[in-house]
Amino acid sequence: MLRLPFIALANLLLLLRTLLGAPFRLFAASHRPAYVRFRLAGDPPYREQRKPRFSLGGGSRPEPADVTSLERFGESLRLLAKDPKVKGILLEVEELGLPGAKRDAVVALLAEFRAAGKRVVSWAVMVDTDTYPVLCAADEVLLAPMGRLELVGYSAESTALGEGLSRIGIRPQFIRRGDYKTAPELFTHPAVSDIQRRTVESFLDERYATLVDAVSVARRKTPDEVKALIDQGPYSGPRAKAMGLVDALVDEADLPLHLGLVKVEEGKAPEDVEDTELEALDTYLETVPFPPVKWRRMKRKPRLALVPVSGIIVPGKGNAGGRLASTDAVVKALRAAGRDKRSKAVLLYVNSPGGAAIASEQILEAVQRVARKKPVIAYMDRVCASAGYMVALGAKELWSAPHAVVGSIGVFAGKFDTSGLMNLLGIHKTLITRGANAGLLSFSRGFTDGERAALEADIEEMYQSFLGHVAKARGRTKEEIHALAEGRVYSGLRAKDAGLVDKIGGFEEACRYALSLAKVAPGDFELKTYGAAERRMSVLRLLMGAAQPQTYSLCSVSWSLAGQERETLASLADETRWGAWLRELVREARGNPSG
Structure with a gap:
């Protein structure tokens, strides 16, 4: 019972902060991003890690767009799916090290988001065999012009000494x-x-079959076509586009233009357009008058x-x-x-x-x-x-x-x-x-x-x-x-x-x-x-x-x-x-x- 007054006080402070910030967020609402950027890299945990109450610092802080856990990523997608002003997300994928179960979880979250009528655009510079099915879970797959698609299947080495x-x-x-x-x-x-x-x-056969099935469904190709494409890998960016493995080649700086977030005035070349950053979720929340608040629970x-x-x-x-x-x-x-x-x-x-x-x-x-x-x-x-x-x-x-x-x-x-x-x-x-x-x-x-x-x-x-x-x-x-x-x-x-x-x-x-x-x-x-x-x-x-x-x-x-x-x-x-x-x-x- 002693904790109840403290919870009530904490919630009151949260309410005051929300109300005081509402006018500023209302003013910024006209600048709400149509696309929100997420960066999926490494091997984020299933759930958000609890931070110690007291810390002396150290360690690197995540970038604003970083996916810090699959739990937080899912919460963010469900929030964005409810906003009619949001068209979709840009998912930047970089050096993934996810086990199969986590890849399946990410693909399921993206499918749920797309089912809500939103659009997913994926983008990467370097893509390996394991990462490619994650990119394919998007409506549109983009690769940097200098990028590589290392779609070559699976291999394993056994040693005898x-x-x-x-x-x-x-x-x-x-x-x-x-x-x-x-x-x-x-x-x-x-x-x-x-x-x-x-x-x-036996393990390679299972994983290979799963890969072929995922690419076949996502890229609308027959399993035999996918197997032939795997056998012709790896791919440069232009070759990957020519073979229908990616939809377009886009520089990172040109992503806002590609997504229609920047208009090119008549008589101007695209490179003359002022740079526009794709915003992360934190920036999006600054444009929502009443963003979700994590109330302290009684x-x-x-x-x-x-x-x-x-x-x-x-x-x-x-x-x-x-x-x-x-x-x-x-x-x-x-x-x-x-x-x-x-x-x-x-x-x-x-x-x-x-x-x-x-x-x-x-x-x-x-x-x-x-x-x-x-x-x-x-x-x-x-x-x-x-x-x-x-x-x-x-x-x-x-x-x-x-x-x-x-x-x-x-x-x-x-x-x-x-x-x-x-x-x-x-x-x-x-x-x-x-x-x-x-x-x-x-x-x-x-x-x-x-x-x-x-x-x-x-x-x-x-x-x-x-x-x-x-x-x-x-x-x-x-x-x-x-x-x-x-x-x-x-x-x-x-x-x-x-x-x-x-x-x-x-x-x-x-x-x-x-x-x-x-x-x-x-x-x-x-x-x-x-x-x-x-x-x-x-x-x-x-x-x-x-x-x-x-x-x-x-x-x-x-x-x-x-x-x-x-x-x-x-x-x-x-x-x-x-x-x-x-x-x-x-x-x-x-x-x-x-x-």
Whole structure:
């Protein structure tokens, strides 16, 4: 009750500010823009991030036209759709890094805006294959005259280092459970296996078909015509226009003229017309006599807790600033979400290619504890594989985007025998042990028969435990799950058909469904995030410590599809170059891991 007077006072101040500014906005109403400019770049979040109450500054401020979240973008489009004086929007697209689910959400928002009788004009300088369907969601597609349309389809690269490592005296020794658990093949195979190739091809086929369908509908061409156009890419601006892939070539400075916002007087050349800026939403709001006001609510909005599990899942603690999901951070976030009485439900957002078995089981147990208190829904739009999928099993339901990478139920473990490299470098080590398997983790030699047998038994036990968790969560038998497992990887659509996820949908749908399970009435809600990504970690170091099956299970398909999963794989980037591999291995051989 103490907050009510403060809310009333805040609303009174908002009312006074609105009333005092109304005369100025009425005066400016005659200059209300017919088109409002938005700039869509990077990977804006689904929902607006809550800003800290007290901040010392730092970081770059967004430009006035920047789309800061899909939530805010949708609110802006719905506001503009109601104004009869607004003809439409100009959507400037630049270096998008959106996963498929977010691209679908943007396209849906633009379709809703167009259905209200408004016009969408898209414009870009550089357009890649992933970005082009977003541009095609507009009524008119524009490209800068010097621009490029890199419409070439999709590709993925799989690497095999086995032969190269053997040439420098390194013998990778990995044991896996499941032929489809292909992550160790990066080190053990001289060439990419047929299984890895077929798995990657299945994802490329799905994404390619979706691309062809989107372009075919938007540009009014047959699928065969679109395939032929893709095969002829990339395109310069003039070629793209000649082939009907864009509607016109327009410089940024000429966009107002192209949209009819500037009239060229008789006898004047277009270049002699005074420059006119396309206005952003903030400028538009200055011309609306009574713009929407965010009144302070007497009754708080229902809250949904968001707990991200992003990056490689590892045990222990971590420092902020990277792409790891440490047990300590995620479990603490889950406990906080469970304790928060205002959070009626929890959305577990999983974006992980896998990680440590023991860490994922700890997080799974924490998810299950929270799920006994309030509804928990797991959502995946990029990668939810191996240990990442294990974590998601604690939720009441699993929701996936159509083309997310899902599954990879399997186990591997191993180490690198660097004895050949050490001999080349003139380094001599003597391993002295007490206990038959005490030298299991040593890099100075390979596994003995006894060590290999012990590790194989441990891996089999881990695999059976993994099957048991999945079978219990999905209401199936271990035999049924085994037929779907052994490292097999699925898209969200195929995972739904296989019974590994419950529903295909978008982020907002999953959020609202989670709240509906808590019997929260449909409407606006607040999203509060608990936890964050952790410190960076060398993937090489992670795998070199993988002789224990407690550190297993990365999904190599997500590595190969790096073009589509940049966020998940960015932490791997520095470890895929020969120089980095060799330097790290030499440091290990010299007994100086820190260099």
